[in-house]
Amino acid sequence: MTEMPISRVSERSRAVLDEVGRAVVGKEEALRLVLSGILAGGHVLMEDFPGLGKTLAARSFAQTLGLEFKRAQFTPDLLPGDITGSFIYDQRAGDFEFRAGPLFTGLLLADEINRTPPKTQAALLEAMQEKQVTVEGRTFQLPRPFHVLATANPVEYEGTYPLPEAQLDRFLMRISFGYPSLDEEWQILANRMARQQEEQLLQAVVDAETLLQMQAAIEATVVDESVGRYCVALAAATRSHGDVLMGASPRGALGLLLCSRAYAVVDGRDYVTPEDVKAVAVPVLAHRITVRPELWMSNASGAAVVESLLRTVATPSAREAAVPRPSVG
Numbered sequence: 001m002t003e004m005p006i007s008r009v010s011e012r013s014r015a016v017l018d019e020v021g022r023a024v025v026g027k028e029e030a031l032r033l034v035l036s037g038i039l040a041g042g043h044v045l046m047e048d049f050p051g052l053g054k055t056l057a058a059r060s061f062a063q064t065l066g067l068e069f070k071r072a073q074f075t076p077d078l079l080p081g082d083i084t085g086s087f088i089y090d091q092r093a094g095d096f097e098f099r100a101g102p103l104f105t106g107l108l109l110a111d112e113i114n115r116t117p118p119k120t121q122a123a124l125l126e127a128m129q130e131k132q133v134t135v136e137g138r139t140f141q142l143p144r145p146f147h148v149l150a151t152a153n154p155v156e157y158e159g160t161y162p163l164p165e166a167q168l169d170r171f172l173m174r175i176s177f178g179y180p181s182l183d184e185e186w187q188i189l190a191n192r193m194a195r196q197q198e199e200q201l202l203q204a205v206v207d208a209e210t211l212l213q214m215q216a217a218i219e220a221t222v223v224d225e226s227v228g229r230y231c232v233a234l235a236a237a238t239r240s241h242g243d244v245l246m247g248a249s250p251r252g253a254l255g256l257l258l259c260s261r262a263y264a265v266v267d268g269r270d271y272v273t274p275e276d277v278k279a280v281a282v283p284v285l286a287h288r289i290t291v292r293p294e295l296w297m298s299n300a301s302g303a304a305v306v307e308s309l310l311r312t313v314a315t316p317s318a319r320e321a322a323v324p325r326p327s328v329g
Contacts, residue, residue, distance in 0.1 A: 004213040006221070006270040012214060013039065013266045015205045019182040022059045023200040024053045025191065026184030030177050032266055033283050034061065034149070039262035042172025042214055042255070043148040045163075046288065047112075050153060052177045056200070058109040058149040066207035067106030067145070074116035080123035084133045085140075098135065103127050106143055106208055110150035114160045121167050124148065128170040131291050145211055165246070165290065172255050173280070174287040221261040226316035230274055233257040234281060237309045238289050243300045246290040255284040274315045282306045 004327060020031055035058065037044040046054040055071075062069035072083050085101035102108060103124075113121065113310050131142045150171070152163070168174070180188065192198075206214070232253045239247030258275040267276070286302035 002153075002312060004210075004217045005263055006217055007268075009039075009214045009217045009265050010268045012206055012210070016061075016064045017266075019064045019202050019205050020057070023060045023202060024057050024177075025187045026059070026180045027177050030175050030277055031057065032263070033175050033280065036259050036262040036266055036280065037173040037283075038065070038145075039210075039215055039218055039265065040172060040255075041145075042258065043150070043170060045150045045152060045168070045171040045174040045176070047152045047154050048176040048178070049173055052179065053293075054151040054177065055109065055111060056109065057177070058151070060200070060202055060256075061149070062107040062109075063202040064205045065107070065121075065211050066204040067147075067211070068208075069107050069109070069141070070102040070105040071109040071111055072102045073111050074113050074120070076115060076117065078116045078120050080120050081135070083120070085126070086121050087136060092137040098138070098140065100140070103133060104140075104142060106145060106147070107144075109149045112152065113150040114152045114163055117161055118164060121161070121163065125166065136311055143208075145208060145215065151273055165288075169251060170252060170288045171257060171287065171305065173282045173283040178230065211305055218261050218265055220270065221265055223257060223261065224271070224316075227272050227274060227277060228262075230277055230313070231260070233313050234277070234306075234309055235285065237313050238285060238305060241305050241309065243291055243295055243305055244289055245292045248285050248288040252285050252288045256280065259284050259295060278310055278315075289298050 017028070017031055017052060021028065024031060034046070035042050038061065048054060050179065052174035058068060072078075081101065083101045083103050085099050085104065087096040089095075090097045110124065122135075127142060127146070128148055131144070131146050133140050133142065142170050153160070154176075234246045234256065235250065236253070238244055241247065256277055259280040260272045263280050264270070264272045264276045282303050285306045289305055291300045291302060291304035291305070
């Protein structure tokens with residue numbers, strides 16, 4: 001695989017965000033976080049109210065990244081084999097053959113993932129962690145790259161199943177888009193009238209092979225020990241916080257490291273600063289925190305815990321975190 005310089009990765013990343021921004025209006029930071037999660041090699045859970053662009057964002061990233069796109073609508077009657085695939089008897093061949101499910105794609109939209117039972121949710125665990133599926137004792141490798149962008153409605157409880165901690169932990173980030181401003185909402189309407197059709201067609205900025213090169217280039221990003229220890233300190237602090245029943249595991253600290261590297265590269269730098277870590281801390285850590293049950297009726301939440309820790313955990317000084325490498329891009 002050809003090595004890609006960080007400056008080129010940054011340039012391509014900004015081009016991807018510009019193209020996706022043509023469809024998803026006014027959500028620059030949320031889109032940057034989603035792209036950072038993809039560049040870090042992970043999966044992203046988009047949890048927000050209906051109609052705020054989650055599905056559109058997933059489809060737009062698939063188009064601009066040149067990835068095969070499939071959508072799985074998660075429903076209460078969805079079975080594990082409906083997404084992994086299953087063996088079907090072929091009468092002509094007189095044998096069973098494997099028919100791949102929607103997991104076998106470049107980017108899977110797991111739409112309303114919390115509407116399907118835990119058994120079907122669990123079918124995603126192996127795919128998201130090991131990039132493979134096992135059906136009736138046989139293991140099948142998924143395409144590379146492979147990413148899951150899942151959506152969930154945070155306020156609708158009837159007919160939904162809470163995602164177990166193990167499932168949440170497989171998502172590198174959880175983000176929300178939020179409502180647009182009045183000007184942004186008008187821009188959405190104006191764009192729809194201007195194109196005179198419902199579908200928004202975007203151009204592919206990169207392809208699957210280029211995305212793999214971009215992901216490989218992220219590994220060259222410099223992380224000073226003080227910044228790495230800051231990631232560890234933030235994750236560890238969630239375990240001793242008074243509002244927390246269960247804090248982030250070491251996978252949370254690793255997620256901070258991986259996402260902050262990608263976030264820095266999108267910003268045009270080949271080194272990570274404490275501000276990069278802070279920018280991704282809530283999306284990476286909040287969903288890995290279980291708040292004490294007696295506090296559920298209060299304002300306590302994983303996000304509130306992380307935000308409080310960002311104010312109290314010592315941040316490396318500029319001198320400690322300084323990396324003697326020039327900015328690129």
